Amino acid sequence: HLEPRNLCSEQTKVVFFSPIPANHVASRNVIRGTWASVVREPRWPLMQRSLPEMKIVFAIAQSNESTMDELMKESETHNDILFMGFHDSYRNLTLKSLLSLQWLSHHCANASFLVKVDEDQFVFVPQLLLDLQPFHNMSNLILGHYIGHQSPAIHSNPQNKWYLPKEVYPFENFPPHVPGPMYAMTSDVASIVSTSAPYVFPLHLEDVFITGIIAKVMNIQIAPLGRVANYYYYYYYYYYYYYYYYYYYY
Numbered sequence: 001h002l003e004p005r006n007l008c009s010e011q012t013k014v015v016f017f018s019p020i021p022a023n024h025v026a027s028r029n030v031i032r033g034t035w036a037s038v039v040r041e042p043r044w045p046l047m048q049r050s051l052p053e054m055k056i057v058f059a060i061a062q063s064n065e066s067t068m069d070e071l072m073k074e075s076e077t078h079n080d081i082l083f084m085g086f087h088d089s090y091r092n093l094t095l096k097s098l099l100s101l102q103w104l105s106h107h108c109a110n111a112s113f114l115v116k117v118d119e120d121q122f123v124f125v126p127q128l129l130l131d132l133q134p135f136h137n138m139s140n141l142i143l144g145h146y147i148g149h150q151s152p153a154i155h156s157n158p159q160n161k162w163y164l165p166k167e168v169y170p171f172e173n174f175p176p177h178v179p180g181p182m183y184a185m186t187s188d189v190a191s192i193v194s195t196s197a198p199y200v201f202p203l204h205l206e207d208v209f210i211t212g213i214i215a216k217v218m219n220i221q222i223a224p225l226g227r228v229a230n231y232y233y234y235y236y237y238y239y240y241y242y243y244y245y246y247y248y249y250y
Contacts, residue, residue: 002068002075002083004057008108013052014132015108015187019059019096020119021088022066025074027119028058032078035123039080044126051125055108056080059100061088090161091204098210102194108187112136115184123182131226132184140192142211143225144183148176162205169203176222177212184225192218 008015016036020028038044042051060071061084075081084099086092097116104114113132117123135141150173154162193214200217203209215222 002071002081003103004055004075004079004082004107007055007057007079008111009053010110011053012055012108012111014054014113014115014129015104015111016054016056016115016117016123017059017082017097017100017104018056018117018119019093019100022060022063022071024119025066025070028074031056031119032080035125038125047126051129054125055111057082057100057104059084059096061086061092061096063088094202094204094206094209097206098194098197101190101210104187105190105194109191111187113184114187114190116180116182118181121181127226128184135186135223139186139188140220141186142178142183142189142215142220142222143185144178144211144222146176146178146222146224150174150176164203164205168201174205174208175212175216177208177215178222180207183207183211189220192220 018031032039036056038051038054039056042053044051058080059082071081071083075083082100082103084096086095088096100116101114104111108114113135115123115128132143135143152173153164153169153171154160155164155166155169155172157163158165193210196214196218197209200209200214203213211222214220
């Protein structure tokens with residue numbers, strides 16, 4: 001069993017978790033070397049003040065392209081690998097996220113916020129902390145780019161990765177939810193979601209299932225998070241900027 005050791009402390013304020021394929025070692029190293037460097041050194045370029053304690057967990061499942069020896073060495077070096085014993089695939093993303101939340105609910109319950117981040121996002125951490133500040137000491141809350149209107153479910157194209165047959169999801173629209181590239185939650189939500197999920201018919205669309213269906217069933221509140229609505233292209237651009245900078249200059 002591969003998991004971080006003594007990851008969170010009483011001072012931990014934010015924990016990022018990122019579902020990522022096992023063989024994407026380069027992506028994990030770029031993340032550690034750029035925006036998630038705040039885990040090692042709580043500072044941001046050109047900022048004088050220190051940042052609060054933050055942690056990151058990479059959620060990884062089984063892959064034919066990576067060996068356990070490689071993952072164990074990476075885990076010993078960085079102490080941020082959470083390994084899960086099932087085959088990695090897009091359709092297992094919901095399971096990966098739920099098990100991450102279950103683990104975090106036991107090992108990082110004192111954190112103020114948990115933030116799910118896809119590997120192709122760049123997090124401007126100081127702005128994120130400012131956006132989270134109004135929700136400090138609140139509970140039962142999911143935060144992000146809130147889609148308040150009902151977006152249509154895809155029933156017509158089995159080749160589409162978001163396709164859902166009507167026998168799995170008979171409704172025409174999804175409930176209001178937060179898209180998956182990045183969303184935050186108060187830490188108590190991790191336990192609510194992970195304990196209630198086994199009683200709800202699962203969907204492979206992780207963001208719809210966790211931030212939409214489970215949130216609706218369990219009456220978890222959803223709120224827009226600052227500038228997250230404008231983050232996505234901003235993140236995407238800076239992720240690749242830092243990727244090339246990191247590899248060409250270091």
